[in-house]
Amino acid sequence: MTDLTPKERFMRALQGKDVDKVPVCSVTQTGTIELMDIAGAKWPEAHFDAEKMATLAIAGHEIAGLEAVRYPFDGTDIPHALGCKIIEGTYDTQPSIVDFPCKEPKDVNDLEIPENLLECDRVATLLKTTDIVKERVDDDIPVVAGMLGPAALAMSLVGVRNYLMWFISEPDTIKELITIGTDICIEYSNALFEHGADVVCLPDSEAGPELIPPEFFETMILSDYKRLNQKVHGKTIAHICGDASEILEPLSTSGFDGISIEEKVDVGYAKSIIGNKACLIGNISPVETLLGMPPEQVKEEAKACIDDGIDILAPGCGLAPHTSLKNLKAFVAARDEYYLEKEG
DSSP states (O other), X not given: OOOOOHHHHXXXXXXXXXOSSOOBOOSSOOOOHHHHHHHTOOTTHHHHOHHHHHHHHHHHHHTTXXXXXXXXXXXXXXXXHTTOEEEOOBTTBOOEEEEOSOSSGGGGGGOOOOTTGGGSHHHHHHHHHHHHHHHHSOTTSOEEEEOOOHHHHHHHHHOHHHHHHHHHHOHHHHHHHHHHXXXXXXHHHHHHHHTTOSEEEEEOGGGSTTTSOHHHXXXXXXXXXXXXXHHOSSEEEEEEOSOOGGGHHHHTTSOOSEEEEOTTSOHHXXXXXXXXXXXXXXXXXXXXXXXXXXXXXXXXXXXXXHHHTOSEEEESSOOOXXXXXXXXXXHHHHHHHHHHHHHO
């Protein structure tokens, strides 16, 4: 097969088609301190300013060599628009939610969904970032936009304790929130696609078995995942932190083009469950490996991941801000070395 462009390679992998080599990128957050310093676009400003967000996102591709541009670097944009209070974070910590609007089940009835959601400050910033990235990046590089998935949105609105308790005591309330979150994800995803994003990645670890029993995923979340993927107008990736092994089979039927897993999931096992129903993405540890190991060990793990059958080589979750640039470059180089060694 002749050499493919990064975008052709990435999109073909998502479609389950043959590629010349597995794509190497990140479908989760890519901001690091070194990239911020080199690009001149730093946290926390790069979370809130479209130009700086685009600059830092592009740096992951142009400086580190990742074969995609991925943004934003946090997931508080929609929760903020829905009434969550956030703190903006620091140069090496992400924005976070410090208060939420739904303290009691009855509060869900009073939840206000802005009619102009796409014009809300943080959401509009993401759409503008997409425009800037598309203007500045060659069309042969895939653009991956991220947003919280429906379960993550539900938890952001009610807090961790209520989220976990209400699956038992107030299941109808949780289901309503997940449905609301799904509606928002559909609208927001399609707006991102209209602005030029190639793929939308939805981190939704709150749907995973490390937080809720697998049967709740099937009865409370799966149908909305299917509805989401029937309604969006582009490629989608689900990212689940933790050990998602127990929900891989139903998740693979939900319509997501890609499933992003972390290092707790065995790649060989995941491939045996998912088969060709979705593209498997991951699963190099962002902390133990990319942050904590020397470059040669990063390369060893990356090559082993390709050997195990990963379809897109990527970190298993968002990059730790203090991840070194040399390790990111080693991560990318490992993919190329793997195929050179194979040919040799």
